[in-house]
Amino acid sequence: MNTIDTWVARHRERAATLPGAALPWLTGHRRDAIDSFAAAGWPTSRLEAWRHTSLAFLDQQPLIAPEDAPHPATTLAALRADFDDGGHWLVFVDGHFEPTLSVRPPLPAGVTISALSEALARQPEAVEAAFGSAAGDDTAVVSSPYALNLALCSDGAFVHLAPGTALEQPLHLVFIGATGAADSHVRNLILAEANAEANIVEHHLGGGSTLGTVVTRVQAAQDARISHIKLQQQDEQSIHLASIEAEQARGSHFATHSLSFGARLARNDIRTRFDGEGCETLFNGLYHVDGRRHVDHHTLIDHARPHGTSREHYRGLVDGNARGVFAGRIIVAQDAQRTDAVQRCDNLLLSKMAEADARPELEIYADDVKCAHGATVGQIDDNALFYLRTRGVDETHARQLLTYAFAAEVIERIAQDALRRHARATLLARLPGGALLEELL
Amino acid sequence: MLKIDKLHAAVDGKAILNGLDLEVKDGEVHAIMGPNGSGKSTLAQVLAGRDTFEVTAGSVDWDGTDLLALPAEERARAGLFLAFQYPVEIPGVSNAYFLKAAVNAIRRHRGLPEYDAMDFLSRVKAEMKAVGMREEFLYRSVNEGFSGGEKKRNEVLQMALLEPKLAVLDETDSGLDIDALKVVAEGVNRLRSPERSMIVITHYQRLLDYIVPDRVHVLSKGRIVRSGGRELALELEQHGYGWIESGAGAAQAAGAAGG
Ligand SMILES: Nc1ncnc2c1ncn2[C@@H]1O[C@H](COP(=O)(O)OP(=O)(O)OP(=O)(O)O)[C@@H](O)[C@H]1O
Numbered sequence: 036m037n038t039i040d041t042w043v044a045r046h047r048e049r050a051a052t053l054p055g056a057a058l059p060w061l062t063g064h065r066r067d068a069i070d071s072f073a074a075a076g077w078p079t080s081r082l083e084a085w086r087h088t089s090l091a092f093l094d095q096q097p098l099i100a101p102e103d104a105p106h107p108a109t110t111l112a113a114l115r116a117d118f119d120d121g122g123h124w125l126v127f128v129d130g131h132f133e134p135t136l137s138v139r140p141p142l143p144a145g146v147t148i149s150a151l152s153e154a155l156a157r158q159p160e161a162v163e164a165a166f167g168s169a170a171g172d173d174t175a176v177v178s179s180p181y182a183l184n185l186a187l188c189s190d191g192a193f194v195h196l197a198p199g200t201a202l203e204q205p206l207h208l209v210f211i212g213a214t215g216a217a218d219s220h221v222r223n224l225i226l227a228e229a230n231a232e233a234n235i236v237e238h239h240l241g242g243g244s245t246l247g248t249v250v251t252r253v254q255a256a257q258d259a260r261i262s263h264i265k266l267q268q269q270d271e272q273s274i275h276l277a278s279i280e281a282e283q284a285r286g287s288h289f290a291t292h293s294l295s296f297g298a299r300l301a302r303n304d305i306r307t308r309f310d311g312e313g314c315e316t317l318f319n320g321l322y323h324v325d326g327r328r329h330v331d332h333h334t335l336i337d338h339a340r341p342h343g344t345s346r347e348h349y350r351g352l353v354d355g356n357a358r359g360v361f362a363g364r365i366i367v368a369q370d371a372q373r374t375d376a377v378q379r380c381d382n383l384l385l386s387k388m389a390e391a392d393a394r395p396e397l398e399i400y401a402d403d404v405k406c407a408h409g410a411t412v413g414q415i416d417d418n419a420l421f422y423l424r425t426r427g428v429d430e431t432h433a434r435q436l437l438t439y440a441f442a443a444e445v446i447e448r449i450a451q452d453a454l455r456r457h458a459r460a461t462l463l464a465r466l467p468g469g470a471l472l473e474e475l476l
Numbered sequence: 477m478l479k480i481d482k483l484h485a486a487v488d489g490k491a492i493l494n495g496l497d498l499e500v501k502d503g504e505v506h507a508i509m510g511p512n513g514s515g516k517s518t519l520a521q522v523l524a525g526r527d528t529f530e531v532t533a534g535s536v537d538w539d540g541t542d543l544l545a546l547p548a549e550e551r552a553r554a555g556l557f558l559a560f561q562y563p564v565e566i567p568g569v570s571n572a573y574f575l576k577a578a579v580n581a582i583r584r585h586r587g588l589p590e591y592d593a594m595d596f597l598s599r600v601k602a603e604m605k606a607v608g609m610r611e612e613f614l615y616r617s618v619n620e621g622f623s624g625g626e627k628k629r630n631e632v633l634q635m636a637l638l639e640p641k642l643a644v645l646d647e648t649d650s651g652l653d654i655d656a657l658k659v660v661a662e663g664v665n666r667l668r669s670p671e672r673s674m675i676v677i678t679h680y681q682r683l684l685d686y687i688v689p690d691r692v693h694v695l696s697k698g699r700i701v702r703s704g705g706r707e708l709a710l711e712l713e714q715h716g717y718g719w720i721e722s723g724a725g726a727a728q729a730a731g732a733a734g735g
């Protein structure tokens with residue numbers, strides 16, 4: 036059994052050994068968080084934001100750590116082979132930092148990249164300011180899984196960029212599920228001061244950690260430019276619950292790319308808030324689910340200040356008996372004049388049993404705004420299919436080509452060459468006929 | 477030789493082709509004219525293998541094979557080419573990839589070695605030059621954002637690359653300026669040979685000044701109602717289709733089809 040009480044007990048058992056156990060502010064936050072989780076329980080379909088993705092089943096089902104996952108070093112080697120960028124790699128196995136697998140070349144002055152556990156030991160005040168709490172945030176958005184994350188997070192990354200600093204190469208954060216753990220909880224904090232710039236990539240791989248929660252918090256100060264890319268591909272036992280929360284100061288730029296390729300259930304809550312004028316954001320996302328997988332993206336772009344620009348493009352490939360869910364909320368506050376927002380979510384159903392729900396939610400309180408949105412759920416275009424066939428391309432290949440092309444538009448928005456190539460290769464490896472399409476690369 | 481015999485086709489139970497007969501011998505160019513909605517594109521699409529149209533009766537024999545029994549891709553590999561009246565946009569697929577996939581699918585079928593990237597590029601660039609297309613069109617998505625005329629040139633480019641045995645051009649001249657019209661006509665004329673035949677669907681006799689047809693047919697209500705030499709196109713231009721439908725043509729319709 037795995038009732039709420041079990042989680043409360045886990046908190047009690049682990050509290051003393053979690054990083055920062057000696058810091059009263061943190062133990063206090065953790066206690067509040069487990070209380071709030073215990074009071075709320077797992078979200079069920081009674082909550083609007085979880086209508087299509089109830090987690091009630093987690094109460095009934097024991098979490099069993101799988102036993103046949105490959106060694107984390109093997110998984111990591113395969114991944115690193117796609118990159119020769121000399122960048123930083125922080126590796127976490129079942130939620131615990133692995134210094135021996137990590138790669139840490141020298142950093143420019145003013146840049147800190149460390150494990151959260153290290154940062155809590157060395158600079159707890161800096162962590163405290165960015166950590167977040169279960170109570171302080173917008174409670175309509177913070178859901179109980181992320182409170183559980185706060186209570187139990189065992190590590191994560193801590194990144195601090197002093198004003199005007201830049202990371203030349205992407206920072207890779209690798210989270211590998213391996214044997215031995217049935218749950219893992221990581222929390223990443225990314226603090227970019229004025230004019231700082233970085234590309235940060237989260238890779239979520241492997242089969243262990245049946246239930247994983249991830250919270251990534253981003254603070255972009257004035258004119259900072261942060262790009263966050265998340266590549267999530269886990270096996271069919273995993274449950275992945277993740278939140279990305281950004282706050283943007285005047286003139287900053289934040290991009291989130293979420294490529295979600297499964298797990299049994301993957302939920303991504305991604306949001307940003309414009310706290311200053313002239314902010315820009317890109318929400319770019321792709322999901323491909325098959326079998327009985329379920330993937331859900333709930334996004335929120337909060338245009339709280341004027342002259343903000345947001346572009347949101349999500350695409351879904353839904354196959355087998357799988358289900359894809361997208362809900363994109365955009366709020367334009369009353370004084371957020373000259374807001375320019377575009378949102379699209381398009382889904383391709385690849386089988387008769389596949390299901391997709393795409394729902395835009397626009398709340399516009401300002402009058403001088405440009406907002407466009409659209410959502411579609413459809414099949415492969417018959418006209419395009421026929422056109423290809425009349426050119427001698429057989430139907431199977433034509434379908435594969437059109438499926439890939441549909442998804443590739445999202446991948447083409449990833450600006451970094453190596454990351455884009457890796458994302459393409461990852462997608463091709465998942466699609467039938469991928470080898471035939473490799474010429475596209 | 478292509479021999480269409482009493483072809484009937486319908487969509488959603490609605491009859492569109494109503495007993496159409498047509499014979500095109502090797503090396504011949506036939507023009508098909510006819511009012512809007514008479515079934516010209518339907519004929520072209522049925523020949524190319526579009527299965528939204530149901531063939532309810534009749535047959536199409538192509539050099540001894542039952543054309544209608546083949547799926548669209550096999551017809552293409554056997555040398556049938558349709559230049560679409562409305563070429564399809566394929567976002568996310570580059571024109572270069574599309575052209576290469578098409579050329580190699582057909583070369584494979586013909587037992588020819590597939591082009592490698594270099595050979596293909598030099599071939600395609602030469603053909604593009606001939607139809608007046610700039611190189612950038614290779615790297616854009618297939619037909620996406622192409623102007624009407626650019627789409628038509630892209631069709632002619634494909635025809636040149638695929639070297640079909642039977643080409644059906646569905647209003648490839650519509651929407652073209654006079655220079656583009658000549659380019660299209662030259663593209664067609666360059667391919668003319670004793671082994672190749674063509675069916676050119678057009679509304680304008682002007683095209684037939686450049687592509688001189690062996691026969692001209694008038695399609696009305698899903699049947700060929702009148703056939704003749706190229707002077708028939710001039711007569712149509714003068715009198716309009718009412719002239720044929722009102723009986724002047726009908727009297728001569730019987731047995732008019734064919735080469
Ligand atoms: N998919 C379809 N569903 C319903 N009706 C169709 C379909 N395709 C064609 N039709 C109908 O069949 C008839 C013939 O259409 P077709 O496109 O063959 O005409 P056309 O001779 O090519 O005309 P145009 O000169 O305007 O190109 C028209 O009445 C058209 O509306």
Ligand SMILES: [Mg+2]
Pocket residue numbers: 516517518561646647
């Ligand atoms: Mg037509």
